[in-house]
Amino acid sequence: MSPARLSVVGNEAVGPYALLRLRRGALEPGVPGQFFMLRPPGRLLPRPMSLCLAPVGELGFLVDPIGPGTRALTALEPGDEVDVLGPLGNGFRLDPERPLLVGGGIGVAPFPYLSERLGCPPALLGFRTADHAEAAALVPNAEVVLEPTLVTDALAPGFDVLACGPEPMLTAVSRLAPGAQLAWEAPMACGFGACYGCAVEVDGRMARLCVEGPVISARAEMTTEGGVALSVAACSSGRALARRGGGR
């Protein structure tokens, strides 16, 4: 199990984000919601990135440059090479009857590929600014809300929600849509179960998000870092996971 060295095909700005396109090589795109570990040049550890787009022969990632690793990824240029491992973790179940994609900020990253695989279901996307909202152009059938309006303000009942976004959003969504599939985040060093770094507390026990997530549809007693206990839908594996608090 070695990372593949993929070459950069393109890296274009999408609002404040960058759409990094890599030649796919022998890697499979996997299921939407699965992720890949990308090693930014000059950094010790790889960074988890959801697959955003899977055009023929390519893998596309939407990167939010928030720290040294993501900034190094957004600085890659065509012809550069990057080590990529994946697909990893558990993606979304693709069997919902009335799918609705609900996401916020860089949480929309997995939606273009997810939307394609689900036949372009409706999507409800929240962003901080109009600039950030440029990413919505990657998602077909999207309705966009901007802060101070929140996706939860606009969420209609009766859908099978597939959500990805900052923790407070996921928490709020899980209250309104108890059957939702949620894609969580946690800092990850390895992405394949080796380091126990991505452990989050679920039902008073620690579970590795990279092994049991990142997509969870759960109804369990989940405790976030801030200590807020809430009840979310029971997941296939019977557990729920919380990503670390703080949010970005």
Place this chain on the structure above:
Amino acid sequence: MSPARLSVVGNEAVGPYALLRLRRGALEPGVPGQFFMLRPPGRLLPRPMSLCLAPVGELGFLVDPIGPGTRALTALEPGDEVDVLGPLGNGFRLDPERPLLVGGGIGVAPFPYLSERLGCPPALLGFRTADHAEAAALVPNAEVVLEPTLVTDALAPGFDVLACGPEPMLTAVSRLAPGAQLAWEAPMACGFGACYGCAVEVDGRMARLCVEGPVISARAEMTTEGGVALSVAACSSGRALARRGGGR
């Protein structure tokens, strides 16, 4: 006392060496035999380099790529910038009556500038291979010997020797030409007396080569790293210094 950021004008191969030319900025070239600290990109510590050439508006260095620092210097390209501190240390006295430059390998580095300042005196240069000997083209009036012939095999008496080269050569030269001015080397972290890293043993006492050297014309009891004690000519400051053993 801050290093100046100089931009690279050119960096051309001279045999296995590289001639790195920098825009001089506000720096003085100093006296031949003095040195500058150049900080290779990506490295923690700067590296000492003798000034090789001082064309108008430029400083030129001849670099032997033997390790990470010197390799990074030889990889610099026109337009790159490099932090430079100097001139530092004590150079050659320029008052000898019958000067002869004696050098070996990368030890020829200070000679082009020295030769210019002394009016192109004769030079005797030793190299390992014909490829290395390409550096002799930078020194006017040079006679070249290749291994197995050594400069000391060809050294005629009656000259005021100014020498720079590997330690065994300097040691041998100082035996044949007791009045010689010798330019020694030692690993240096700072070049301005701060770290005590460049200390070498002289007369049973440790002295900082960057402060009291690198050029010494000495007659004193000098102990090299290998423990060989030898007598070399007394220097103006009444001391002699040995550079670290091993040699390259």
Place this chain on the structure above:
Amino acid sequence: MILNASGCLDALTAPEVAREFDAFVTKTVTPLQREGNAPVRIAETDVGMLNSIGLANPGIDTFLADVLPRLLDLGPPVWVSVGGFAAAEYADLCARLERTDAAAIELNLSCPNVAAPEDEATAIVAAARAATGKPLFAKLSPALPDLPAVALAAAAAGADGLALVNTIRGLALDPATLRPRLGTAAGGLSGPALRPVALAAVHTCFRATGLPIVGMGGVETGAHALELIAAGASAVALGTVLFADPGAAARVREELAGEARQRGFADPLAARGVAHADLDGAPPGPVVRVADGARKRSAQVGLKV
């Protein structure tokens, strides 16, 4: 011989990675189950990574019942790392492992809670020695005022080898908030920053004890591995590098062979200890006599003295 560093690989979730090692070392097992520390548990810095996993493990009961049998099924010999808070706990853990097919036991002595690490090492290793006939490796922290003294104490108490080094304490702040990035504030620093520290530890402990040493700390390449061997290691373990390159075992093994050949060594282990030899060819300084038991038990797991 290339091992993984304890806590840096779960052979059950990544069996194909584990099978590339000559032996597999478990995450440290403690008497009782431990959930580990609250998140965030990892952070990258410019010189290494910090972790505050907190010895998360299922405890010895579940480990023996559920985990070890599956690990043994994978193929490579299994070294079990054990940790506790008192000598009696280590002894008990070793006694429980005695009847298993574990190939060796690594005593994680890296978090001593007392002011005299020599005494602590002596007590723990002696208790463990009394409890097991398996090869015993003492894993030490490099952050000790007198590391070789602790290594000697472990050797005298019956350790058959050493595992060097564990992480050292470090902390990183979030640049924006200036708050610690890890939930526990400080954590263990591993990776590149440890490289010179590990070399110093292996060098001094080899000289002091002559015991076989599993060297680790920031190894990323075959050249790094060869340096640890030259300093005195008989085996090399890979930790942090596995997170970026799970295939590192095979790569490092190949690079190591090439680096050794290039320097004229018949095989990598022929370079063991050369850092102690004078350049003029004089042999390394006095080699400490290693007890016959330690010699024999180390050989069992393929480590030469």
Place this chain on the structure above:
Amino acid sequence: MILNASGCLDALTAPEVAREFDAFVTKTVTPLQREGNAPVRIAETDVGMLNSIGLANPGIDTFLADVLPRLLDLGPPVWVSVGGFAAAEYADLCARLERTDAAAIELNLSCPNVAAPEDEATAIVAAARAATGKPLFAKLSPALPDLPAVALAAAAAGADGLALVNTIRGLALDPATLRPRLGTAAGGLSGPALRPVALAAVHTCFRATGLPIVGMGGVETGAHALELIAAGASAVALGTVLFADPGAAARVREELAGEARQRGFADPLAARGVAHADLDGAPPGPVVRVADGARKRSAQVGLKV
């Protein structure tokens, strides 16, 4: 407040560099003259530098007669770093400095030779305290099993502040010959690798003692300095960075002011200890009460408690 790290600047050969500091710290002075170690004494690695200078210094007699008067003439306050092998030597060195204009004394406690660093620190600091009324800073190695305990012992014995951290042991091999690059084999590792180690040390010792701390270890930028202050430092010292950038004091001071402003702090010291405060604004954990004498003497050299 920005100082140089002991041993990283000779104010007499580079007075214009020294004058950029708020106070100048001398290289450690010992009772007798020391030539230092045989070359090679320095080596760069990928994560820091190694040195084995070996406390080269002229000895206290020559220091008092020839060096100190010239240092005092330079302008900035002079802190004298002292080192010895027994408490009585430290006491004697402090007594000799008592009648000078040295602003403060740094006790270099970083090479303890005994197994119980707490006892050693207590003995040395107590002896020094009895010998001088000058502000006393205990400089500690981070490589101790229980650093805060040693810091507390130093505080209890009368230290007015701490200097954290000294180097940790490292070793580098020549890649071609696989022999140690330093003449002494191992040496002290400084620079970037120390950054997380220094942050952890300052963080834990601030919490344990509340004493003013001179933080150091790999500081290259104002952001690094601000992190040490956030962890608990009242002043920051520059070491290895000076070798590449002798003008670092002025640069770091300016960057530090900018970094603090950018995060909404009126001045850099307003950020002192914020790493200990909860993000929701709750104040940092229990602040240890600092003795009046320590408070007063630290204030003398401009360090707030």
